Amino acid sequence: DYSKGCIASTLRAMFPHATIRTTGRGAAGEGEDGAGDGDPAGDEEGQNVLHLLRKLETQVGRQVDERALRALHNLSIRDAMEALTKVDELVSAQGGQCRNLSSILQSVCRKIEKRSSKSQKIEDRLARLAVQAG
Numbered sequence: 319d320y321s322k323g324c325i326a327s328t329l330r331a332m333f334p335h336a337t338i339r340t341t342g343r344g345a346a347g348e349g350e351d352g353a354g355d356g357d358p359a360g361d362e363e364g365q366n367v368l369h370l371l372r373k374l375e376t377q378v379g380r381q382v383d384e385r386a387l388r389a390l391h392n393l394s395i396r397d398a399m400e401a402l403t404k405v406d407e408l409v410s411a412q413g414g415q416c417r418n419l420s421s422i423l424q425s426v427c428r429k430i431e432k433r434s435s436k437s438q439k440i441e442d443r444l445a446r447l448a449v450q451a452g
């Protein structure tokens with residue numbers, strides 16, 4: 319169960335707001351380690367993010383470094399899934415070979431973060447304009 323502990327720790331680091339379950343779902347209180355208080359949908363999505371990350375690491379035979387994990391952590395769960403899916407596509411396009419998985423992941427995360435930042439700025443401007451007009 320050492321790997322289960324490592325996975326739970328990684329999930330907690332990536333998604334501190336989510337509840338991390340380390341065993342199967344059971345009765346209330348069963349199968350929870352008590353960390354966090356996120357909603358069940360977020361928990362499942364967080365598990366999916368971690369599963370895809372581990373799949374990529376296994377596929378290329380390399381682990382993602384701390385910088386790449388931080389870049390992934392800065393994204394929402396939905397954006398993190400998008401980033402990992404894009405990285406998976408890029409690695410697959412290279413025949414499953416990748417010399418620097420961390421670099422690719424960081425780059426994709428930055429692009430998604432920049433896009434999200436631009437969207438937020440546009441929404442903020444529209445909200446200010448609506449307030450001024452109203």
